[in-house]
Structures are given as C-alpha cells and as structure tokens.
Amino acid sequence: MKYCYSLVLIALTACAGPADSEVEHPLPNVVLFIVDDLGWQDTSVPFTLEATAYNQWHHTPALERLASRGVRFSNAYSTSPVCTPTRTAILSGLHPAATNITDWTLYADKDFSRPMDALQDPQWNKVGLEISDSLLPRMLQRQGYRTIYIGKAHLGAIGTQAADPLAIGFERNIAGHAAGGPGSYYGADNYGNNKPGPWGVPDLEEFYGSDVFLTEALTLKAEQELELAAQQQQPFFLQMAQYAVHSPIQKDPRFFEYFKNKGLDDKEAAYASLVAGVDASMSRILDKLEELNLSDNTLIVFCSDNGGLSAHSRGVTPLGTSKDTHNQPLRSGKGSGYEGGIRVPLILAWAGASRPGYELPADSMLPFATLSNDLYSTIADVAQIPRDWRHVDENAHAVSLWPIIAGKLGVAQRPMVWHYPHKWGPSGDRYEPFTAWREGDYKLIYWYEAEQFELYNLQNDIGESNDLINSHPEIAQRLANNLQQWMTAVDAQRPRRKADGEMLPLPTL
Amino acid sequence: MKYCYSLVLIALTACAGPADSEVEHPLPNVVLFIVDDLGWQDTSVPFTLEATAYNQWHHTPALERLASRGVRFSNAYSTSPVCTPTRTAILSGLHPAATNITDWTLYADKDFSRPMDALQDPQWNKVGLEISDSLLPRMLQRQGYRTIYIGKAHLGAIGTQAADPLAIGFERNIAGHAAGGPGSYYGADNYGNNKPGPWGVPDLEEFYGSDVFLTEALTLKAEQELELAAQQQQPFFLQMAQYAVHSPIQKDPRFFEYFKNKGLDDKEAAYASLVAGVDASMSRILDKLEELNLSDNTLIVFCSDNGGLSAHSRGVTPLGTSKDTHNQPLRSGKGSGYEGGIRVPLILAWAGASRPGYELPADSMLPFATLSNDLYSTIADVAQIPRDWRHVDENAHAVSLWPIIAGKLGVAQRPMVWHYPHKWGPSGDRYEPFTAWREGDYKLIYWYEAEQFELYNLQNDIGESNDLINSHPEIAQRLANNLQQWMTAVDAQRPRRKADGEMLPLPTL
Secondary structure: OOOOEEEEEOOOOEEEEEEHOOOOOOEEEEEEEOOOOOOOOOOOOOOOOOOHHHHOOOOOOHHHHHHEEEEEEEEEEEOOOOOHHHHHHHHHHOOOHOOOOOOOOOOOOOOOOOOOOOOOOOOOOOOOOOOOOOOOOHOOOOOOOOOEEEEEEOOOOOHHHHHHHHHHHHOOOOOOOOOOOOOOOOHHHHHOOOOOOOOOOOHHHHOOOOOOOHHHHHHHHHHHHHHHHHHHOOOEEEEEOOOOOOOOOOOOOOOOHHHHHHOOOOOHHHHHHHHHHHHHHHHHHHHHHHHHHOOHHHEEEEEEEOOOOOOOOOOOEEEEOOOOOOOOOOOOOOOOOHHHEEOOOOEEEEEEOOOOOOOOOEEEEEEEEEOOHHHHHHHHHHOOHHHHHHOOHHHHOOOOOHHHHHHHHHOOOOOOOEEEEEOOOOOOOOOOOOOEEOOEEEEEEEEOOOEEEEEEOOOOOOOOOOOOOOOOHHHHHHHHHHHHHHHHOOOOOOOOEEOOOOOOOOOOO | OOOEEEEEEEEEEEOHHHHHHOOOOOOEEEEEEEEOOOOOOOOOOOOOOOOOOHHHHHHHHHHHHHHEEEEEEEEEEOOOOHHHHHHHHHHOOOHHHHHOOOOOOOOOOOOOOOOOEEEEEOOOOEEOOOOOOOOOOHHHHHHEEEEEEEEEOOOOOOOOOHHHHEEEEEEEEOOOOOOOOOOOHHHHHHHHHHOOOOOOOOOOHHHHOOOHHHHHHHHHHHHHHHHHHHHHHOOOOEEEEEEOOOOOOOOOOOHHHHHHHOOHHHHHHHHHHHHHHHHHHHHHHHHHHHOOHHHHHHHEEEEEEOOOOOOOOOOOOEEOOOOOOOOOOOOOOOOOOOHHHHHHEEEEEEOOOOOOOOOOOOOEEEEEEEEEOOOHHHHHHHHHOOOOHHOHHHOOOOOOOOOOOOHHHHHHHHOOEEEOOOOOOOOOOOOOOOEEEEEEEEEEEEOOOEEEEEEEEEOOOOOOOOOOOOHHHHHHHHHHHHHHHHHHHOOOOOEEEOOOOOOOOOOOO
C-alpha cells in the first residue's frame, strides 16, 4: 500500500497593540541557561518516560522544580556535537554548515582537531560568529531588552569581534571570552589565571584566592545582575552560560561528599558534583527571581550545547567502567555523530506561574524533535520580535517551538467562531440566538434578540461576568468587524423578523 | 508600545511508502468515544491545572487511566452549543454556519426551538448531513478501514439519508438513528420503544425487558464489534457514541448507590451514575482492546458534543442548588453562547502503549485551543488519508491537532541535519568527520574517513547498534539523495585530501 500524508500547518501574522490587553503586561524576561557538555541523562529530571540509571545517579532538585512548571523535550538535539557551532547557531538561527562555523574556535588560524591519515579539515570559519543586527541579542536590545551575558561564550576566536559578547548585542558581559573551557574551577587557582595560556576565566578578580567555586562565582554575579535588572524599567535577557560541566572534571567541594557517601568513586563523584553545582545555580536564580517578584514574568530555557563527554575513562558507573559508556544506551558522546554526541536535555518553563497569555503545559514532556537553533525563533517569538528583523535560513529547517507548546499563541493561531441562530428549548441564563467570536483572550458575543454585543476577557474572567463592551470599544470593534467579515464569507443565516420574515442584518457595532 | 508578532508555521507535504517502515505497521485503529452533553468538569480527570469541585464529585477511573496515556486539552470547545451541529461538523470538517446545520434535527420540516417575541429561526438546514465522499467515515472506508457506528447518531432528520449511519460510510450501525436522546435507559422500558414517538432506541431487541442499562447494552455490542473487527485483516474506526448523559437523567443502578453513599441527593446521584456508566463503558473497551492485543495500535479520542446541561433544577451540589450552576465557574450551559455551553473535555490517547511512530506525550495537558471539527483532519491524519480526498473549508479555521501533539509527525515535520567535517580531539567510538541526516525514524550518517554510510532506525535502535545500510537500500538511497541536495544548497564544506588539498566529493551512495 502506498500512501501520502501531509501536515496542515498554518501561516498567520497577527498584529496586536496595547489595546489588546486590559492590563498591559511587560514583555517577558528570558533566561537562557546553557550548560556545557551536559549529557542527555545527566540530571535527575528524565527526558524519557522512565528515569534511566544515570538519571537516578544524579540529583538536581532545582531542575525538577523547573520541569514541573513547563515542558521537557524528549527528542531535543544540539545543532552540533561540539560547542561553538551550537552556540553560534542559537544566537544566529543559522546552520553551521551554512556559516562554516563547523568546529570549536580559539585561534583564528588554528584548529585542534585530531590528525587524520589521508584527510584534513575543510577551510572552515575559524573566526566565529559574524556580527549582524539579526543576532538574537541585537534584536532583543533593539526591542528594549537589557541583555546580559554571564559565563562561557566561545563564540569567536581570540582577537575577533565576536569573542566579546559586548560586540554582538550584550550590554553586560561577565566571564565570557574566546576560550571554551575554564583553566580551573577554583578561586584558589584564580580560575586558571595563575597559568599562561588562553584558559583563565576573565572578570572574576574579586573571587581570586577564595574558596568560591567557579559555578558559584558566576551565580553570585547573576544574582547581582538580576538585582540591577529589577531596578530598570526594562525586560531582560540573561544568557547564563555555566562553564560547568566542561573539563577539567574538578570536584565541586559543596557537593562532592554527598556523592561519595552515595557510593560514587572520586571521578564520578567529581562529575556529579559539577552537575549538582549547576543545579544549585539554577536554584539560586529561581529564588532570586522570586525574591525580586520577577518569577511570574520570566521564562527559563534550560539546555546543553552538545552531548555528554564520553571520551574519557570512567570510574565505576551503573553501566560499566569503560570509555564510551557515559551516555548509554546512547552510543558514543560529544564529538561524534551518534546519538550520544547530539541528544541533549531541553526544558522551557516559567520561573514562577505562567505569565498570563503565555501558558505552558505544566510538568509535561513533548516528543517533538527540536534542534538547538530552534531557540533563536522561539525566544524571538516570546520577545515579540518582528519577523522582518530576523535571520531566515530556510536551509536550517528551524522552527519556533512556541506555537507548539504555548496556550496564548495556540489560541491566537486562529479565531474561533460559534453560530447558533436559535433559541434553545429550556429557559435559563441566556439560551438565546447568538454568534460568538473568540480571538486571543477575547470573546465577543452577539445576542440577536437583545441586538446586543458583549465582550469578555476569558483570561481573567472565565465566568463571563464582567462585560467589557463599553470599556474596550476598540477591541470590540475589531472583533465585530472580523466576525462580520466571516459571516459574509460563509453567508451565515441570522434569525428572521416575525413581522416581515426578513433576516436580521449582520451584527454591527 | 506597539508591537507585531507572527507565528512561523510550516507547510509540508510528505509522501511515504511502505519502504519507510522496517516492519510494516498496520494503520492505527481509532475509537471516537463521544459522550452526549457531558460538561467540562463532569469527570474526575480535570481539564484545568487544579481539580475543581465538580471534578472531585465525579469518579471516572477509566478516564484517568486513559488520560495517563495521552493528551488532555484545557481549551477544547464544541463547534456548537447543541448536538447535531457539532456531530455533523466532526464528520464533515465543515462549520455549521457554512452548512446551515445550526440546530439539532429530528423532522425535516420542524424545529424545536423556544418561541421568541419578535424573531423566528432562519431557514436552516433541518435535513442534516449532506452525503459526500469527503465525510470522515467514507474516507476511512476508502482507506481500507472497517467503520462501525454504535449509539446516538443524530446526524440527519427522520426519513433523510444521513439519519442512517450506513448511508454515510459506516459498515455497521447499532442504535444510531435520527433521534438525539433515548426514550429510556432501561431495558425494562425497551429503551423507550414501549411508547409512541421517535425516541425509542433501535436495534437492541435482545435486551428488551432485561435489567441491562442502555450504556451497558451499547458496551456489550461494542465488545462484540471489536471481536469481529479483530478477526478482520483491516484497521477499524469505531464511533462509540453513548446516549448518556443526555436527559432523561435516569439512575444507572450499577452506580447510583455509590453516589448516594457519597452523600449526593437522588437527582445528583442519578446524574453522577450516568457519568460513571460512561466511564465503565470506557473501561470495558480498554480491557477488550487489551484482550484482543489491539491496544497498542488503537487511538482513543474522548470528547463531548457540547457543554453540560445546566437548564434544569439541580439537587444539592458543591456550588449551590439553583439552575445554571452545573458548570460553574463557567456561566450557563448547553444551548448558550457562554463558556458553559461550549467548553468540553477532550482527550487523545492510545488505548495501550504509544503506537510506534505516533508517540503522544503521556499524562499531559495542552492549552492549545481546539474546536470539535478539528477532529476531522486530526483523525484523517492518523489514518493517513490523502489530502485531496478531504473537505477543505478555509472558513472553518479547522486544524489538525496531530502535528501539535505527536512525536512522529514532529520528527517528520522536517529533516534534521548535523555537519561536523572534523575529527574531534580525543580518541574513542567514532569521533570522526561526519554528516548526518534524520528523517522520520531514520538517521543516515556519512563517515568521511571511512567513506561509508550507516543507517539506523532510532525508533527501535536508539543505541545505533544495528546498521541497516545493506538491508534497507531504498531508504538509504532516498535519505542520501536528500542529504546531498541539502549539502549542495548550503555549499557545505567537506574535509580535504592531504594528497592534493581537494575537498572530498559530496557523500554519494
């Protein structure tokens, strides 16, 4: 049997002004919390229906808390098996194969790939991200966002513009530069600045010589930045890019003993402590947002930039001690084209309650397959960035995840209409001929007997007790026009006057 | 501030032949389980984040079991506040305002609406559903489905073609006819056939005089029909349309005492017993599907045809004793344009495990707003009905829910590609230059050093251990062609030969 199927999908452009909201909500804040090299199973939140052995090994209560407020994706992929290509794809929306940023960058004239017998690398783009106004942070800045970068950047080679997040649309940059890993996670090591080479983490002088672990230092800076942001009359975009859990796999002393006591050996306990440190960072950010009363208007995107590192000798794990077992049942890991190299965790959730009009299904897991660079248009949608500001790379096959998961846009996707030009049998609360039109949160009802419109905002008045027809004339007018146009298109019948048998005119406001 | 936003959505047509499946799965079976007049809160499964007082009042464990296997919709609406317009819209995909089937049908020359002072009804379509090959059951039959109707039809007036489900594409019809309610739920009353008038339920003579409640009688027939269907080499579509919980609100004796003991008065206990009877029917159908080994290949759609009846005097309820409280906090009920008249429960779930390739997110609730007639293209998608067989009514604003919720089509929606023409630093399991292409369940990887393709089916081999490149040459060829075309379009760079510095040719199979 041969069959064809096709997906009906809808293209729709909606323009909305402030008149659409009874209370004008500010644009949502967005925190893009990106962890380095975190494997698909390296959290206690499972991205499969059943928790795996590795999920059970880890302990990430803050991510569990976050996941309960939104959507996990069970088929999320990084755009590349290594960092820079994924990170630049998220910020540009463009595919690495199109930008030629196919490998990780450091020096504009050097690559670090492993020698091959007969082959060598293509002449790829070692410079990194190309500056343009369509980069995500630039668009967000133009839209009025305060844009903050904290942590590992790894977006362009040393000496190039994009090495500095400030050049690509970020207003603040703490600790982001060309290098893709930390020289050390320890304050006692000045985060690697006590050694020559490019690996010293910049900007954290205040913690030099202290016992503040790098993950914690970045979190302290994030808390300060959130406090500053709260003082502004601006929405903000925080890219919180932990250096963890990239090598060196050093113990985070706050959590190491916990995992030793759980029976992990030194090596695995160190890795799990790095993950736990990331979770503690998420916990503190969620708490700070709550303290600042920002949590109901802040979306958190949690992701990794590639699959988990598996090319190192393991300690004793639930699944064996050899290399290449870190992502099992996935094969291989970071750097490979097998699933272990490219399957990643992904959560989209509100820090607090759903922001009105942008509801996410709570504690849910969707199987929709997504690539990291989908985040470009997803975040652009959330921030209501006009389409003509954006990069459009058809070859990237990128989509916005927002219409797939969010209530408001699901509703806004199309008007809904009900047409019942009859008076139902029993008596009661308005069993009368009507035509009703829902668009976004608003529902306009025309009652034929009373020749009367009513307007309700279902978002905050699901019981339709507060008629807005007089207080919101512009919304009512717009919906009435749309309704009238639709009724004309389908030639919808209205009740007739008994006196002359004539059909009533179209509902007109 | 003025802003504009637009939704990116995708239009895509995919054609797939049987070569796409390693094991050729039969088309999924579909059970459309439609309850009459069931209100939005009349189940113990909540369609809101928190269970409401009415949810707590009811007891529907089978629906809870079903909901755990799929998606609930928190913004589902019936297309109309009364039965026939909703039911005909589901089967035709067309909006009642366009077909003029705007009220419930019985006699082609009569309507039953309540007299108005100055108005009368329009000249609406009292005949009912117009026969066409684009009706859902007709298309399913043409696609090779066994099509079975059980229960209340109410699709066309007495004496018209569509009054009989057999005329519109159903191969079997038990108990469906022109009338929209049962004369009686009791076998002792011969289900209303002991009285004159149109309300006697047809086809159930075998239960006349017995104590088999109507809901149960229809379930017994459904079990028989499922057994017959299991004997066929055909997928099946069962429209299981319980007469319950339409008036008369009679006690289902199997459950009445349970609710009396729970403290409900006679009237409310009778209503709750009707709901519980529906749940027992669902339970038995789920069990039967399991017994017949059909449950992993059967999708269940559970819905109501309009909001809950509220125009009757209530007994003592958690929310008061007066009329028009049955759907609170929603206003009014069946027959009205307020939310109580049109908000309904909706679940899409597999009877057993997800059918491979059609995964649904388990136990999840989506806020996506949907109208009943979306089920037309949703079920058509599941049954892989070609688009050119279908009604397309742009004015109905109908969409298929399938791409929004299902894994396979999420994956199929677009190819995914990874391009890493580098050999990553460490050694291990194939850290080698590659380009990979995922389409549907299949992932094709080209390894540049080995000049070798591999093909995996991620659906059943997430560990990529079973290379299908030799056993599935047609799939590999198709994916390789698509990959090559894509690489040409983006001018993707390949590794170069050391010998002459030339870039390798495009991966070619």
